[in-house]
Amino acid sequence: MRTRSTFGSLVRGRGVIAAVIAVLACTFLWVPTASAHGTIVGPPTRAYQCWKDWGHQHMNPAMQQQDPMCYQAFQANADTMWNWMSALRDGLRGNFQGATPDGQLCSNALSRNNSLNTPGAWKTTTVGANFTMQLHDQASHGADYFKVYVSKNGFDPKTQRLGWGDLDFITQTGRYAPSQNISFNVQTNGSYRGHHIVFTIWQASHLDQAYMWCSDVNFG
Structure with a gap:
């Protein structure tokens, strides 16, 4: 037979356990704003295009027949598409080329996103010589700048992995204030035709965070 003292201890013990569980639940449910980021949605990056079309x-x-590049990406690691907004690396201090080996540009050298480097028939967005790029940033970090490149004439995204030597530098923007949606214009020299990669670097303003993406375009 339990005494009142024993019963009271059990009640107090259960109360402590319940309190601990409540604290842990709050800890796991709380997701800080800083965990949300963004990507170029127009023309869409490879991961975003796959998530938008097939998520x-x-x-x-x-999908295997209609969009084989997204199919291989989902098979390799579906998290690449679910976390289309998180292709970032910290502390590069602007040393993008030195910190990112050839062949790993489209994944931002993140092994979990390696499928994005795979050459093939990625779906393209038709653009003209001058076009608009749009960033959607869930956390409104702003930008120190964007750097935009286009793959050189003669480079074939269907058979080649992208390297730094395959790129023409097009433009670097100025700063942008924090906003969920940032748009800017890109003007090329009009010499590009057919399937090219637009390679974009976003240097976010809130921390030294660098994002790199590949968007597949068709210059009409």
Whole structure:
């Protein structure tokens, strides 16, 4: 038979356990704003295009035939698409080329995103010689600048991995204030035709965080 003292200890013990569980639950449920980031949504980056087109039907077997590059990316690591907003690295101090080996530009040298480096028939967005780029940033970090490159004439995204020597530098923007949506214009010399990669670096303003992406375009 339990005494009142024993019963009271059990009640107090259960109360402590409940309090601990409540604290832990709050800890795991709380997601700080800084965990949300962004990407270029127009023309869409490879991961964003795959998520936008197939995220709601990623088990659809038709993807293998209709969009084989997204299919191989989902097979390699579906988290690449679910976390399309998190292709970042910290502390590069502007040393983008030195810190990013050839062949790993489209993944921002993140091993979990390596499927984005795979050459192939990625879906393209048709653009003209002058076009607009749009960043969607869930956390409104702002930008120190964007650097924009276009793959050189003669480079074939269907058969080659992108390296620094395959790029023409197009422009570097100025600063942008914090906003969820940032748009800027890109003007090329009009010499590009067909499938090219637009390679973009976003240097965020809140921390030394660098994002790098590949967007597949068709210059009409």
